[in-house]
Amino acid sequence: MAILSVDNLKKNYGKIAALKGVSFKVPNSCVYGILGPNGSGKTTLLGIIMNVLKASSGSYQLFGEPATDAHRKKIGTLLETPNFYHYLSAVQNLKITAAIKGLGTDDIEHVLATVDLLKRKDSPFSSYSLGMKQRLAIGAALLGNPDVLVFDEPTNGLDPVGIAEIRTLIKNLSAQGKTIIMASHLLDEVEKVCTHVAILKQGTLLTSGPVKEVFAGNDIVQLASSSIDALLNIVSQYPTAQQATILNGMVEVAFTAGTVDLAAINQYCFEKGIVLSHLQLKKSNFESKFLQLTNN
Numbered sequence: 588m589a590i591l592s593v594d595n596l597k598k599n600y601g602k603i604a605a606l607k608g609v610s611f612k613v614p615n616s617c618v619y620g621i622l623g624p625n626g627s628g629k630t631t632l633l634g635i636i637m638n639v640l641k642a643s644s645g646s647y648q649l650f651g652e653p654a655t656d657a658h659r660k661k662i663g664t665l666l667e668t669p670n671f672y673h674y675l676s677a678v679q680n681l682k683i684t685a686a687i688k689g690l691g692t693d694d695i696e697h698v699l700a701t702v703d704l705l706k707r708k709d710s711p712f713s714s715y716s717l718g719m720k721q722r723l724a725i726g727a728a729l730l731g732n733p734d735v736l737v738f739d740e741p742t743n744g745l746d747p748v749g750i751a752e753i754r755t756l757i758k759n760l761s762a763q764g765k766t767i768i769m770a771s772h773l774l775d776e777v778e779k780v781c782t783h784v785a786i787l788k789q790g791t792l793l794t795s796g797p798v799k800e801v802f803a804g805n806d807i808v809q810l811a812s813s814s815i816d817a818l819l820n821i822v823s824q825y826p827t828a829q830q831a832t833i834l835n836g837m838v839e840v841a842f843t844a845g846t847v848d849l850a851a852i853n854q855y856c857f858e859k860g861i862v863l864s865h866l867q868l869k870k871s872n873f874e875s876k877f878l879q880l881t882n883n
């Protein structure tokens with residue numbers, strides 16, 4: 588059963604078509620990335636699913652049924668930064684959030700442990716780093732132990748340490764069997780965190796499916812040496828090289844995706860008597876495919 592299925596969803600804001608007939612399905616127990624540049628319709632899509640916005644047309648189902656508030660109660664959301672009280676602690680803030688949601692307070696300690704805030708649970712919110720504040724916001728979404736989580740740009744505005752902490756947290760939640768649907772404009776975030784992806788551009792779905800399938804293909808490496816023809820001949824015989832051509836005085840090689848090890852390629856060429864003057868992963872397949880998808 589799909590956790591979420593979206594069918595030909597359209598949303599117009601006056602003359603602006605924010606969603607132009609989007610359809611995809613989110614399977615159970617996956618991390619589903621909705622990837623797209625700013626203004627592609629990600630927030631609008633999540634807002635419709637959580638009933639903050641009304642669709643202009645089209646439909647969607649939650650847990651295999653037409654969506655109701657009862658279904659939405661089973662989903663923990665982080666759509667915008669919640670308004671926590673600055674002078675209250677994490678525990679006090681979560682007690683208020685739990686009361687607003689009509690939930691008990693029994694799982695607050697467990698939630699704080701999950702988001703790694705147990706040690707600072709009694710410190711005032713105002714003393715937290717941005718990353719800690721965001722982890723508390725995710726903690727608020729975890730109250731009531733929902734099986735499904737919806738996050739809009741969960742790492743926005745964080746420094747690299749904060750970003751890494753949130754990504755680890757998302758992976759841990761996924762390992763516990765939760766389904767996570769998250770919007771992101773960051774390709775590498777989706778690559779690192781998500782199992783599935785839907786790519787949006789200006790309200791249109793470009794493609795969707797398992798990350799490995801959507802971005803399947805080759806990685807491109809650029810090489811040069813004093814003898815280009817000899818280099819072409821040697822590198823064409825490299826075990827995972829699919830295709831090699833000469834382009835702009837360099838050899839460009841397409842390797843099976845995920846098999847590129849520049850040090851090993853360098854060593855291989857050296858052992859065959861070729862000293863490389865240039866060796867560069869031009870574009871990972873993931874990046875080139877994303878650019879190709881969003882530029883066309």
Ligand SMILES: Nc1ncnc2c1ncn2[C@@H]1O[C@H](COP(=O)(O)OP(=O)(O)OP(=O)(O)O)[C@@H](O)[C@H]1O
Binds near residue numbers: 600604625626
């Ligand atoms: N309330 C609104 N009124 C008018 N236009 C809107 C409104 N909300 C969004 N839009 C427009 O709809 C389109 C999609 O916006 P949306 O915020 O859903 O995209 P997004 O992919 O989430 O972008 P971002 O990452 O910048 O939030 C944009 O052109 C945006 O300007």
